[in-house]
Amino acid sequence: MPLAFVIANLSRIDRVSSLPLTVDLEGGYGGTLGELEAAFGHLLTTCAAGCNLEDGMPAGGIRSIEDQAGRIGAARKVVDAAAPGFFINARTDMFLRSPSERHADEELVSQAIERARAYQQACADGYFVPGLTDLLVLRTLAQAVELPINVMAGDEAIVGYIQAGVARISFGPLMYLKANDAVSSFAAERL
Known part of the structure; x- marks a missing residue:
C-alpha cells in the first residue's frame, strides 16, 4: 500500500476516533536510511502515536539484525526529535516466513531472542x-527479553496469550476473515 494512502487512511480514522492510533509502516517505505527517515518525517505530520516497523523485505527474506537495528535507531532519532513518546513496535517476520512446525525450533527461538x-x-x-501462536515459545520469549511482546491473535483463547506473558494482542485480519466466512456461509445456505 503506498505511503500516501496509509497517511490518508490514518487521517480518515482520526476524524472519527479520539483513541491513540498506531499504523503499520511495513518496512519503513525506504530502502535507504534517508528514505526511511523521510517516511517517518511524513508520518509524524499525522496523529500517529506509534507504528510497526518490520524486518521482512518486500522481495522476501529478512533483513540482517544489524541492518534492522540501524533502521530502528534511525527511526528513533527522527521521532524523538519531533514526537517524544512515539511507540516503535519492532516487528519480526521470522515466524510468518517459517512453517509453524518449526516455531519451537531452538535455533529459531534463539534468533528471535x-x-x-x-x-x-x-x-x-x-x-x-x-505468526507465532505457540504459547510455550511465547512464554520463553517473554521471559528472555525485556521488550513487551505483541502477537497477532489466532484461534487461541486470549487468556492463554496473557498467561504466556504477552503484553499486546493484535487481531490483524482475523475479524475481517471471520466476518467474511460468516457472510459466505450465509450466502451459501441460501443458494
Missing part, C-alpha cells in the same frame, strides 16, 4: 512476532 535484544538496544519499544 537475539533480534529482540538488538532491537531493544536500538530503542524499539515493543517486539511484534506475528
